[in-house]
Amino acid sequence: MITIKKPLVSLATIGLSAMIWAAPASAEKVMKIAHMNPGGPFESHAGAMVTVFKSLVEAGTNGSIKVQHFPDGQLGKDNEVIDQVRMGVVQSSISSAGGVAQHYPPVGVFDLPFAFPNIATAHDVINLDSDFGKMFAEDMHAKTGLKVIGLLDSGGFFALTNSKKEVTTLDDMNGLKIRTMTLPTHETIINSVGGKATPLPWAEVYTALQTGVADGQMNPVPTISFAKFEEVQPYMTLTNHIITPYVWMINEKFYDGLTPEEQRVVDYAAKAAVDAGRGVSRLIEASDTRGLPYLASKMKISTLSEEERQKFAAATQPAVKKLIEEQYGDEGMKLMQALESSIEKASN
Structure with missing residues (x-):
């Protein structure tokens, strides 16, 4: 229940x-x-x-x-x-x-990692x-x-930023304190790849990154831009792991x-x-003034290889599915299965 x-x-x-x-x-x-x-x-x-x-x-x-x-x-x-x-x-x-x-806790079913293949499919499903x-x-x-x-x-696929190092492999995540929303699914994603989830309300994020309370955070590119995280986060990885x-x-x-x-x-x-x-x-x-081209002039931007993307997916998907089953029961599993079916339908 x-x-x-x-x-x-x-x-x-x-x-x-x-x-x-x-x-x-x-x-x-x-x-x-x-x-x-x-x-x-x-x-x-x-x-x-x-x-x-x-x-x-x-x-x-x-x-x-x-x-x-x-x-x-x-x-x-x-x-x-x-x-x-x-x-x-x-x-x-x-x-x-x-x-x-x-x-409404079941909103967390959207956070099945690496479930959406591209932004067009996301538009068709999150609709x-x-x-x-x-x-x-x-x-x-x-x-x-x-x-x-x-x-x-909420603005596109999530990217990961941090102040410590370039992240291009699963091992690079080990020990990084990453701010998440107060969502169990987001915390599970970070913890399952070796990071330390640091849930904080939005109003506290910039200061937390500035002072080292958190090493990094994850958000869509437009959010990273308007929040001016490039001022306190020199590294970004285009993980595209979730879209909320x-x-x-x-x-x-x-x-x-x-x-x-x-x-x-x-x-x-x-x-x-x-x-x-x-x-x-x-x-x-x-945008050249606010988007990826602008952020690339301020940050070191990396992408995951297909091999590393598969490693991230293998670490995160089972953990999130287990959480949804444990926390949201049959209702949550039914919603998650409906989401996966909708993604498959939109992808074909």
């Missing part, structure tokens, strides 16, 4: 609730969207998504829904904002797997239109009450309170916004 976290009400949340609800009587048509990323449309995929969504929704509803954008963790950490969405204090959030896991995407959204809704209106990757989801949620009561036409606008606007977010991630990744 999977235990799903119930919303926690802290004094800070109560105070924030009072502040946010101190608004005009028309507040029921105000849709607040929060996320942890930079807010500019060309700075992050989440920033692009909200920019596109806001434009389409406000125009498509003739202003009956007003969208307010809260980037950069203004309303709290990922898991705290999801609490606020569940309570209706905030209407929507675009959240990382680390935040989602504290409310509300895929068989797996529909199954995932329905299960998450049933267990948390949160309606999923968007599902996409960003889950876009909306408070069900707020959504149900919209008119059918407003719901139609919100649905198509979210779909268009997700497409924009994917596009911006790919552009940032390839």
Whole structure:
């Protein structure tokens, strides 16, 4: 049986609730969207998504829904904002797997290492239109009450960075302290290759890398870029070991309170916004000023040989599958098998 976290009400949340609800009587048509990323449309995929969504929704509803954008963790950490969405204090959030896991642990099934062969397959599977995407959204809704209106990757395949040495073999990972999200799957991946998983919240990562609390971290290239990790991490390895989801949620009561036409606008606007977010991630990744070409001028970038990639996969896949079976039981295994089937279907 999977235990799903119930919303926690802290004094800070109560105070924030009072502040946010101190608004005009028309507040029921105000849709607040929060996320942890930079807010500019060309700075992050989440920033692009909200920019596109806001434009389409406000125009498509003739202003009956007003969208307010809260980037950069203004309303709290990922898991705290999801609490606020569940309570209706905030209407929507675009959240990382680390935040989602504290409310819906089975999100960890996405972390099956080396499961996705390429980014095109990932786009097809990490998508509300895929068989797996529909199954995932329905299960998450049933267990948390949160309606999923968007599902996409968190910025691309994960790369590994560190301050100690070039990593090109499995043996190079031995003893490296690698910051992970607070996800058991991520911790298992690092520990299974000989590293020392160091789970930390996002707000603490740069300082941890700067001070040596952690030697390295793993994230997609756009995240590494906007976080300026090249300032404190001289080495990067394009491991492409996992690609995690960003889950876009909306408070069900707020959504149900919209008119059918407003719901139609919100649905198509979210779909268009997700497409924009994917596009911006790919552009940032390839950009001379912010992507891999830029980072290559600041860091030593390496890739894994096919032989070493197979060694990493052999070390990590069984460990993660075992964890999913132990922690999430039959439900987790069913989700993981559905994910693998969806990947196979998208790859053919």
